[in-house]
Amino acid sequence: MGEVGLAPFQILAAFLFACGVACFVTKRNAIGLLMGVELILNAANLNLVAAARFVPGLRIEGQVFAVIVIVLAAAEAAVALAIFLNFYNNHATVDVDQANESKG
Amino acid sequence: MSLPVVLFLIVAATTSFGALGVVLSRSIVRAAVWLLAALIGVSVAYFLLGAEFLGAAQLIVYVGGTLVLMVFGVMITNQGPFAGIRTKPVEWILGGTLASVLFAALVTFSLRAARPLSPEGETLPGAGPLGAAFLGVPDEQGTAFLLPFEIVSIHLLVVLIAAAYLARAKRRPNSGGGAHG
Numbered sequence: 001m002g003e004v005g006l007a008p009f010q011i012l013a014a015f016l017f018a019c020g021v022a023c024f025v026t027k028r029n030a031i032g033l034l035m036g037v038e039l040i041l042n043a044a045n046l047n048l049v050a051a052a053r054f055v056p057g058l059r060i061e062g063q064v065f066a067v068i069v070i071v072l073a074a075a076e077a078a079v080a081l082a083i084f085l086n087f088y089n090n091h092a093t094v095d096v097d098q099a100n101e102s103k104g
Numbered sequence: 105m106s107l108p109v110v111l112f113l114i115v116a117a118t119t120s121f122g123a124l125g126v127v128l129s130r131s132i133v134r135a136a137v138w139l140l141a142a143l144i145g146v147s148v149a150y151f152l153l154g155a156e157f158l159g160a161a162q163l164i165v166y167v168g169g170t171l172v173l174m175v176f177g178v179m180i181t182n183q184g185p186f187a188g189i190r191t192k193p194v195e196w197i198l199g200g201t202l203a204s205v206l207f208a209a210l211v212t213f214s215l216r217a218a219r220p221l222s223p224e225g226e227t228l229p230g231a232g233p234l235g236a237a238f239l240g241v242p243d244e245q246g247t248a249f250l251l252p253f254e255i256v257s258i259h260l261l262v263v264l265i266a267a268a269y270l271a272r273a274k275r276r277p278n279s280g281g282g283a284h285g
Contacts, residue, residue: 003106003108003109004108004109004112004152006214007214007215008112008116009149009153010210010211010214011210011211011214011215012116012119012120012149013210014206014207014210014211014214015120015123015207016119016120016123016142016146017206017207017210018203018204018206018207018210019120019123019124019126019127019203020123021199021202021203021206022127022199022200022202022203023126023127023135025195025198025199025202025203026127026191026195026196026199027135027191028190028191029132030181031132031174031177031178031181032132032135034174034177035126035135035136035139035174036126038139038143038166038170038174039123039126039139039142042142042143042146042166045146045162046146046149046150049149049150049153049155049158050153052153052155052228053153053154053155053228059228059229060229060233060234060237060243060247061247063155063157063158063228063229063234064234064237064238064249064252066155066158067158067161067234067238068252068256070158070161070162070165070166071165071256071259071260072256072259073165073166073170074165074166074169074170074260075259075260075263075264076263077170077173077174078173078263078264078267079263079266079267079270081173081174081176081177081267081271082266082267082268082270082271083270084177084181085177085180085181085270085271086270086271088180088181093183094181
């Protein structure tokens with residue numbers, strides 16, 4: 001793994017992040033938004049692991065933070081899906097444009 | 105080109121293609137399948153970086169857990185077999201511009217900040233030192249992560265209980281999902 005440095009992984013992570021942002025902005029379906037968030041979190045995670053590999057001071061820290069991000073992403077997906085299911089029960093749709101009346 | 109470069113290019117192409125598919129596909133089920141490709145690509149990138157434990161965890165948690173959860177969410181909330189997402193052209197332009205600007209800025213900063221750092225042949229610590237760090241055994245630098253580990257554990261427990269509470273089946277007097285409240 002000597003010839004691929006830190007920068008290619010960072011560029012790949014930047015591309016994933018940009019795709020996640022575009023997905024988050026353009027999708028109407030709430031689960032589509034969730035997929036965008038997953039892409040963004042994966043981009044951050046890829047950056048963390050690449051930093052752990054290539055920065056000497058982050059050997060263990062990068063992996064630890066990556067594991068923590070994976071756990072938090074799983075928790076976020078679970079609670080967001082629960083909220084969307086609740087919203088679907090009440091409104092019979094998951095279109096986020098119609099979510100402005102979700103209070104009460 | 106040597107083998108690591110070729111492998112990285114293949115993995116990067118797969119991951120980028122999957123991420124683009126998530127953005128561009130109109131059907132939410134197809135977006136889920138593209139997301140599968142992107143997540144598997146990221147996990148193979150972890151393997152390429154030498155973080156085998158993280159690659160396995162990514163496969164188990166994301167591909168085996170989160171994505172299945174998401175597909176179930178799609179199945180429960182889908183309306184019609186091929187319900188597409190109608191995105192206005194203005195939103196495409198806005199989102200595309202935002203994403204391109206972000207991508208350009210991030211690539212610029214990465215290329216400016218990235219230096220050749222690690223000495224050759226050094227590998228990441230495996231699952232053993234990682235687990236020891238999580239359990240509070242300090243390594244050479246004296247870093248240990250017992251408190252974040254506990255916080256994340258309690259957080260996961262609380263969030264999962266809350267999710268089960270939120271998503272429970274409610275019994276309503278008039279069935280049929282009209283807007284109430």
